[in-house]
Amino acid sequence: MDSIDDLIRGTGAAVYCLHASSENAAMRHMTRFVTSDPVTILKKLDNPPLMIVPQMEVERAMKESAAEILTRKQAGYLEIFEHEKDPWKIQAEMIHRLSDGPYLVPPDFPTALTRALEPYNTVFVDSSSVLSAHRAIKTSEEIGWITTAQRAAEAAMDKAISLIRNADVRSGVLWHDEAPLTSDLVRYEMNRILLAYDCTGKDTIVACGPETAMPHCRGTGDLRAHEPIVIDVFPSGNKTGYYADMTRTVSRGEPSGKVTELYETVKDALLMSEGMVREGVTGAACYQMVCDYFSDLGYPSDTEGFIHSLGHGVGLEIHELPSLSGLGGELKAGNVITLEPGLYYRDIGGVRIENLGIVEKNGFSRITNYSMEMIL
Amino acid sequence: MDSIDDLIRGTGAAVYCLHASSENAAMRHMTRFVTSDPVTILKKLDNPPLMIVPQMEVERAMKESAAEILTRKQAGYLEIFEHEKDPWKIQAEMIHRLSDGPYLVPPDFPTALTRALEPYNTVFVDSSSVLSAHRAIKTSEEIGWITTAQRAAEAAMDKAISLIRNADVRSGVLWHDEAPLTSDLVRYEMNRILLAYDCTGKDTIVACGPETAMPHCRGTGDLRAHEPIVIDVFPSGNKTGYYADMTRTVSRGEPSGKVTELYETVKDALLMSEGMVREGVTGAACYQMVCDYFSDLGYPSDTEGFIHSLGHGVGLEIHELPSLSGLGGELKAGNVITLEPGLYYRDIGGVRIENLGIVEKNGFSRITNYSMEMIL
Missing domain, CATH: 3.90.230.10 (Creatinase/methionine aminopeptidase superfamily)
Incomplete structure (x- = not known):
């Protein structure tokens, strides 16, 4: 995970964010968790990745992934839902509660989530392909x-x-x-x-x-x-x-x-x-x-x-x-x-x-x- | 395609843009083209979708998809490459040559491409799920x-x-x-x-x-x-x-x-x-x-x-x-x-x-x- 920390440090971001299913190679590589529904992953500087999953996935995620696991409820979903119904804004507020940013995201990060995060702090895009290049060197x-x-x-x-x-x-x-x-x-x-x-x-x-x-x-x-x-x-x-x-x-x-x-x-x-x-x-x-x-x-x-x-x-x-x-x-x-x-x-x-x-x-x-x- | 035109009209955009492989359901639904590499699709108001594909895919795309087909070369790739090496900025300039915008994109459109399009014109995000709801009604x-x-x-x-x-x-x-x-x-x-x-x-x-x-x-x-x-x-x-x-x-x-x-x-x-x-x-x-x-x-x-x-x-x-x-x-x-x-x-x-x-x-x-x- 060194290269992700270097990347985060280099951009001045506080956290690297992913929002994807395991069809996304970066997501699967970072978590080794298999799911057809998108989940949110936050990688803070010098910390292991944190993955926010629905209640139904929590035990399987703990068993199958090395990431730290939070349920959406633990990440504040129900409280946020009281005042916010837009699913992307709910995701963004959950991310914001866990990190003030600035946020670093991969090139294919969903535009709707970027737009929902921008009011909180700067969203940097990793256009350097550092992570993909890191993933290209196989163990x-x-x-x-x-x-x-x-x-x-x-x-x-x-x-x-x-x-x-x-x-x-x-x-x-x-x-x-x-x-x-x-x-x-x-x-x-x-x-x-x-x-x-x-x-x-x-x-x-x-x-x-x-x-x-x-x-x-x-x-x-x-x-x-x-x-x-x-x-x-x-x-x-x-x-x-x-x-x-x-x-x-x-x-x-x-x-x-x-x-x-x-x-x-x-x-x-x-x-x-x-x-x-x-x-x-x-x-x-x-x-x-x-x-x-x-x-x-x-x-x-x-x-x-x-x-x-x-x-x-x-x-x-x-x-x-x-x-x-x-x-x-x-x-x-x-x-x-x-x-x-x-x-x-x-x-x-x-x-x-x-x-x-x-x-x-x-x-x-x-x-x-x-x-x-x-x-x- | 009526509902896409209504959607475009409703937002004041000139064109709906997709950039995805056929793993993306919206892309496959609109083009019926199967490819593991992302391609760019532009749907202008009252026009059929236009798909930009690499040279190697052009004949297959013409055979398998109802979309109109352009090669990247026809879309200006080589000329743009002379002054621009960033792949997302190249994509954006190809899109801009085909439409001045404003652009309408789905929620999961790649952030890097949105950022590269923003200097040309407004990028609206279809957060209404109109297209997904349209796709949910089966023929x-x-x-x-x-x-x-x-x-x-x-x-x-x-x-x-x-x-x-x-x-x-x-x-x-x-x-x-x-x-x-x-x-x-x-x-x-x-x-x-x-x-x-x-x-x-x-x-x-x-x-x-x-x-x-x-x-x-x-x-x-x-x-x-x-x-x-x-x-x-x-x-x-x-x-x-x-x-x-x-x-x-x-x-x-x-x-x-x-x-x-x-x-x-x-x-x-x-x-x-x-x-x-x-x-x-x-x-x-x-x-x-x-x-x-x-x-x-x-x-x-x-x-x-x-x-x-x-x-x-x-x-x-x-x-x-x-x-x-x-x-x-x-x-x-x-x-x-x-x-x-x-x-x-x-x-x-x-x-x-x-x-x-x-x-x-x-x-x-x-x-x-x-x-x-x-x-x-």
Whole structure:
């Protein structure tokens, strides 16, 4: 918690405030409490976080979170409710009773609560991303949780690959158990495996042919031979909330010459970026290296080609710091990142390969342990 | 979209702004676009929503969303980036180029973006919840999506009930396939069923004995006979994003007398509240009726007893408007709500029964189709 105290001190605030459900990574990271309803958290200088919860959550919060717990009633809710009915003003008055401020809030703090706090004292916004950058350096426990999710992703990938590899091919369409092998079926079988690993897959991508030109298209319909199939799976642990992320592009049988060329180019870019990543290098430099490499080979980044960033941090959010885009700052040892170069063309299709690993002082330590073979 | 235009007109704003991923229900409702990264949406008076997306999402967005689509580049990102590096100020300048304002934003709009917009023009906050209330009235299509998720919930509940009913009892512990029947195993089997219905279950509750006194405890360890088991399942459709929600409390064999008494009391409260719900009645009145009923029978609401609200709207959020708490306003025809009275005592355990249904002009139309038998 040192960095939060430094941050509070640096801004001249008295307290750092959060108001969010555990869908919010900063909230979950600070409290380890899981709730679908927003709660208020106050982190005073040199104090542990204090979390204000409804009566129904108090015992569970005490059991599951290291934060100090107050009920809303203890925080004055009922007294405030006598003269104030606006829910945001009630929240603000509860916060004010616990700290006179000034208040420091994250960039995504609700505007309505900021407005309700402003009459009491200054509200500073932490636009420095100090906390997100702090969260981007993983402990060994967090790396363990991410690795566990990654093993689940690999088992699910293995299921997808084996369905595609073992399918019959009839008139160019893949068949399984006397029915066409569809994107939906492969996704379902993958998500079943993830569940067996106590992980959840959401929007797992199994896209084929022209769909692969849209990087985040989930995929629909029958899978076909001799066309690229992009499989992107990013499960999170049901108990931990930590994500993993991997992508493979495969083809049942040889695809058109252009796809194979894209594949080799993307794979080379991935290996080169894995070789470049280490503490102190910027995400922007890694991204630019790949842009230049693609461009030199006749694949400039424009409305087609390499149309997304090189990668991103992975943790309680599927996309978090550090960024490996044109804006990406210095990588730090302990960052867990994916590298996922891709090339996308409407008339050819898309290819993406994505590995997950740890930024080390002297290199990139790959967590992903899975073949990069394209042709099945 | 009429109500948004009315809202914009009423505040004197020129445009309603959202900045969120599709985890945000207002964003998903307005665009039907699924993305884990925040995008900016501008809804001008008498115009369809306009969504600004990264280059990589443009074709998918055009295919999947009814919103008009602009890429960030088309919205001036690259030009702005030449003189401005702060990501929130870049967003604000993109918004300003598209509308001079005044701007209207939802209560949970990011404070950093509000601060970056304020130099351009007034930023009004929609604290009236007009849009959330609008979203709380479901179309028949939305009721269909919720009902589909509810059928999945019932199939999962059936799996749990049959595992508990058919378990062997050894020294008070339930056994299945030569191993103790655990909370984790039942949850896993339920979530597998949900997946087969193309739904996802998150934090499905299977809590036994003392754990049931904590309403949102997920549950751990072995399930036991003659103790209350609370099963609360709230899947969302993988393609639609719409939730359902149901809870049953069961016991393998007769539980202690107190639990049975709680059960009958809670069940009566549920049936009474189902009889009271209709258009025009307030959520607060329904809640108070149940509080009074419990209180009259010697179960006052305090730090134990009935420690949560009577129910809530269900849709793209698991907890949305209308509220059936002390703050609950008038129910409207087309609201989809759960009714979930419960009683919780540290020395007895907890009982909760929850049904889902539609608020009608003259009553409550139950969607849930599942037995309320307690003793298995």
